[in-house]
Amino acid sequence: MTLACVDIGSTFTKAALVDPVSGKLLATAQAPTTLDDVVAGVLAATAGFPEAPVIACSSAGGGLRLAVVGYEELISAEAGHRAALSAGARVVHVAAGVQDATGLAALRAAEPDVVLLVGGTDGGEASVLRANAAALASSARLQGPGASARVPGGSGVLPWSVPVVLAGNAAVRDEVAAVLRGGGLPVHEADNVLPDIGRLAPESARAAIRAVFLEHVIGGDRLSTDPRLRSWVRAVTPDAVLEGVTVLARVLAPAEVSVVALDVGGATTDVYCVPDPDAEQATLGREAVGVPARRRTVEGDLGVSWSVAALRAAAAAEGLPEPGDDPLTLGEAAAGVALRRHLRAEAAYGPGGASARSARLVVLSGGVFRHADPAAVDQVLARLAGDGGGAGSVLNGKAVLVDRRYVLAAIGLLSGDHPEAAVALARDLLRSPESVTPLAR
Structure with missing residues (x-):
């Protein structure tokens, strides 16, 4: 038996064929997201996996x-x-x-x-x-x-x-x-x-x-009237990715490694910060509202296709150079702004809980990083590491892993019903030496 783990994004629909027993990644594929009816895009992305049941997450629209x-x-x-x-x-x-x-x-x-x-x-x-x-x-x-x-x-x-x-x-x-x-x-x-x-x-x-997402967004007619969509989709994509990052942190728990993941998409850029799950939450720095151990910011105006105009405005507001038209430079701008905003959000929590600055592993996800030449990604990382406005404090001296096969969402989708497979897939991601870049500066 195999499973097709699918992420229905705003621009592309990505599919990963996985053995749910061993967690082995068997194949990957993608197709443009068909916003008039997203089911067509799912069928196109999974055309090479005709016998595999689909489990999915969505951030389409x-x-x-x-x-x-x-x-x-x-x-x-x-x-x-x-x-x-x-x-x-x-x-x-x-x-x-x-x-x-x-x-x-x-x-x-x-x-x-x-x-x-x-x-x-x-x-x-x-x-x-x-x-x-x-x-x-x-x-x-x-x-x-x-x-x-x-x-x-x-x-x-x-x-x-x-x-x-x-x-x-x-x-x-x-x-x-x-x-x-x-x-x-x-x-x-x-x-x-x-x-x-x-x-x-x-x-x-x-x-x-x-539940509202599944009933009113997925179960409604905004994305598709095809009843298969409701049976496929288990979560909104940032929720699935957060679970994937959490599994990754759990695999690294013996070394007490906190993880930051940065997912640059067509419509949004999301930052995730997950500590060693077994660590005790630090003393709360803000008495009124507790500090969640897992932190995430979803930046709806930072995207490399649907939100380019807003991304340019956000970069200008941060005093960053105007990004060109190349997707990787747009991704660099989205990453830099998103990390700055995430750090400001953390500052509002006060001390305590996970900290992006204390992470020892940074995971980059999204098509702009996944499809780019590794040397070009290294140049982007070097520029971001030199950013004194925030990104540098997260990236400098950290190991950086590029999720080139886009499995973080798949790990999260597997984590509920197939936790052992999710752990195995996370370990496989960590064993990809070609994806890891140490930034020892």
């Missing part, structure tokens, strides 16, 4: 767009933001406090696929959570042709409906869920992301966000 609405910015909204990133979502909007017509208009303009509604610790403040649930329900209640809904506290109208993951104060969960459903909103209930001050608990919300 930019992946899962998520908005966070919380009680106040520095505590519950920040906790929700971190929980959303841990779920592999692209956070497109964060709002705090009671949402009036202006706030809800901004929320709608962000075009999220799902809203993560949070607020209050368990048994604590509940008025803002109640008010925001009422506002969302009212904005959706009369949705339909020619319908409108008056937004509480405002004078505008905003007919709109979007799935909601409710992960706030558990003491009023049933009440708030009933209000949301009364407005016709699909609701997925989860445990509070911030059950107590200083304790971040994202796993339940993460599972609920994944």
